[in-house]
Amino acid sequence: MSQALDDKNLAFASHVYKFKNNPGTYVYLSDKITTQFATWVATEEINSIATTFKLVENRPILGLPNTFVFLVNKQATQNTIKITNQLQLLPEILAAEPNIVIQQEPHYKPADSLYPEQ
Numbered sequence: 001m002s003q004a005l006d007d008k009n010l011a012f013a014s015h016v017y018k019f020k021n022n023p024g025t026y027v028y029l030s031d032k033i034t035t036q037f038a039t040w041v042a043t044e045e046i047n048s049i050a051t052t053f054k055l056v057e058n059r060p061i062l063g064l065p066n067t068f069v070f071l072v073n074k075q076a077t078q079n080t081i082k083i084t085n086q087l088q089l090l091p092e093i094l095a096a097e098p099n100i101v102i103q104q105e106p107h108y109k110p111a112d113s114l115y116p117e118q
Contacts, residue, residue, distance in 0.1 A: 025102060025103075026102070026103060027100050027101075027102055028100065028101040028102070028103075029079060029080050029081065029098055029099075029100060029101075030080070030098070030099040030100065030101055031071055031072045031080065032058060032069050032070065032071055032072070032080070032098075032099040033055065033069070033070050033072065033080050033083060033084055033087070033096060033097070033098050033099065034061065034067070034068070034069050034070075034095075034096070034097050034099060035067065035068055035069075035070060035087060035093060035095070035096045035097075036061075036064060036066060036067040036093070036094040036095040036096070037049075037066040037067070037068075037092055037093060037094065038066065038091075038092055038093070038094055039065055039066055041066060041092045045092060046066070046068075046092075049087075049090065049092060049093075050070060053076065053083050053086070053087065054072065054073035054075050054076035054077075055070035055071065055072060055073065055076075055083070056070060056071045056073055057069075057070055057071075058070055058071045069099070080098035080099070081098050083098075084096045084097060084098045
């Protein structure tokens with residue numbers, strides 16, 4: 001992992017996880033964290049928190065005030081789960097979740113004969 005993280009040609013590296021009760025499903029961390037700040041948190045404070053955790057604002061979430069998708073900077077020393085856990089402890093944060101990727105079968109069709117009737 002340390003070699004991957006040190007590679008200048010690699011934008012992001014992370015471990016692969018599995019759900020506890022579904023070991024066949026692989027969960028991949030992305031380099032993004034969705035974070036909602038309390039309405040009273042000013043832009044300057046949002047920027048300060050982002051800088052502290054080596055986050056770069058990617059885009060706002062339209063329709064949710066003070067909610068943004070942040071990219072985890074290559075200089076971050078922790079993965080998105082660890083950063084998210086720390087963000088969730090801050091009083092300025094209403095919600096913080098790492099963005100994950102779950103592989104899906106592109107043309108999966110259940111074998112159930114009643115499936116077409118749903």
